Amino acid sequence: MTYLIIFLLLGFTVLFYLTYSPDISAIVIKKRWSYDNSKFVNIDKISVHYIDEGKKDAPVLIMLHGLSASLHTWHDVTKTLTKDFRVISLDLPGFGITGPWEESKKYDSKNYSKFVEKFINKLEIFSYTLVGNSFGGEISWQLAKNHRNKINALILINATPRLAPFKNWLIGWKLAYLPITKQLSLYFLPYFVTKNSLRRVFKNKDIPFSKFQQYSELTLRVGNRAALISLLKSYSFDPLLFAGDKLNIPTLVVWGEEDEVVPFDYTKEFILNSTNTQLEIVSNAGHLPHEELPIKTSKLIKIFLKPLID
Template identity: 35%
Template sequence: MVRRILLGTLTLIALAFAVIVISVVQFDVPREELVGQYAGGASQFVTLPSGASAHMRDEGNPDGPVLVLIHGSNASLHTWEPWVAELGDSYRIVSMDLPGHGLTGRVPGDDYTREGMADFVGELMDVLNVDRFAIAGNSMGGGVAAQYTLEHPGRISALILVDSAGIPVERKEEDVPLAFRLARMPVVSNVMRYVLPRSVVEEGVRKVFVDQSKVTDEMVSRYFDLSLHEGNRDATRMRFRSYASRDEEAFAARLGEIEVPVLVIWGDKDGLIPVSAAHEFKKRIPQAELAIFENVGHVPMEEVPEASAAAVRDFLASALAASSSTSPASPPAGAAVNEGGEAVPEAVE
């Protein structure tokens, strides 16, 4: 009798454990299963010389100055949709999913460093035959944008840093999304390769907004689904490992080399990268202009799109007018850009 009860109890425990495992274990999802939901409208896939298949969008005014938008860590080009809507009347806007993100996924060579991502941006702009452009980046993407500007100053007409990485900062651990904290732990990050509760993703998304009404189920689902894109979690682990060897102070020390017009946009309630970093960017890049928004978090382009885009519009109008160089003519959005088959953007239906 006791043995039967014990066996029954163990069976129930095993079943409960199996249910828990099934509910949290998440396998990679092939790109083909995500394209229909997240690659609509202007989305295209471009095969770069490095072999990467870049998910990108080329939108807005095909005859306007080019503005390139670089998203942050674990985000995607979708984060820029509000700015595309606000600025697309005047600018040709190119956005992309960086390596290890969104629908681009894992790339040949597995280079997910800041330098590698800047090279990726340059490859894409070469394929599009865009020689000169303004560039904006949020968070990790701001560091990538600054890196590209430092390495290719002749191609950049203006730089916009939105709650940008690149300055060593101190932050409260509780302000950092749990997913980021877990990704920094060697053993735990290996477990996260297969175990990713949706609640962890939602917590991370909510952390970057002050106005919680901006966080929708659709937004959380997109972040969660794209994190499961085949290869993205492996890429995230490699990327976070590369942070350990990165000398952020050495990078910050180079910021004074930037000579183009710079706009620094920040949310004053950003817990992930505090607003003190905005003032440090200004200190290191004297010509930088500051636009700080009250009661806003880490992603002003999504939380206050109208106000932040208006700041960008005013800044670019002045910066581009003052530029001594003119942008070479670029092909219209979505046009074939070379005579080789692989480098031509392929529209997604």
């Protein structure tokens, strides 16, 4: 019995050592994951990380990432877009370098859309196209509904108007949501959790270690895990999202056909509630076609927005 206890204690110690993942300070995260052209602006009492690149007098694209992502998701697709557009991406509150809101703020699409509106006004941008992936697509739609006169076009990439079905959730989201594990998720982030999650969102399973490291460390930014728990706990579908007249803004819906997270029926809701939609299906891509196939995705965007740059 003594040997069994010792063995169990040793096993627990090794498991703790291998999986314990303390928060990483905002200063360290900023140093490791900022780009040379990173910028910061204060909104809602937080320092918002963003990138503003391309031609300053060109049509503006505002890029909004999804859950557990960051502006880094747009890095490769932006390389070709900046030849014709001014491209602005940001880390939404609770993600990336930006970090969380104050505790009283509810993490829902309405508050996020209000936040993005403040960000856009702060940069004094009066005409733009919204590009949203996943949850960023819902935020984009919220903005489009309320500011139709400012928005030139809407681009939705594997977008969803609601959280994916629980059975489709990434393992990290499930751990952050379930009562029995959500507190543990504040202190532990085993490598297999990040690995499993990324292998779910990418069609190509040959993912470089640097990608695992990026997603893992930005999740560990102090406050981000608590923000995710808060978002998953408080989020609810907005019954007014598709209320009223259908959206008549030119809308491009890009769909990575191997998406294991968001069902196409969810994305289809945007199509059914728009009068001016074009659907482009991207083969050999999952939930993040702009990361897996950035050249193909940027080409679709440029063709669709050609009237803006002619």
